[in-house]
Amino acid sequence: MSVEDDPNWYLAEQDGRKGLVPCNYISFRPNPWYMQACPRNTAEECLLETDPCTGLPVQPDGAFVVRRSESNGPGFSLSVK
Structure with missing residues (x-):
């Protein structure tokens, strides 16, 4: 669309x-994997977050975030764990 x-x-x-x-x-329905105004380091922090109680990763291997590109105006960037 x-x-x-x-x-x-x-x-x-x-x-x-x-x-x-x-x-x-x-x-439009929001998607948990799309973060429009999210810098790269924030996306990486989200993907590498650990549960404070267990110390285990919150996101499984293969989890991803799609965000607006910081360097390519109308483009997108993909961060993958």
Whole structure:
């Protein structure tokens, strides 16, 4: 899904069909793996966090965070444990 020139409409695709949808028909569900304004070191801290009681890692191996890139304007960065 991407925003067209008019921010009140979204270009959406479902079942291979594409079309414009008014923004008030769309609701975005947050994903726990997406952290929009998150610097690299914060993403790494989240992935390497340990439980204070057990000392065990909170996140399993293979856990990941997608965030906005700090160096590539519209791009994204992926941090993986």
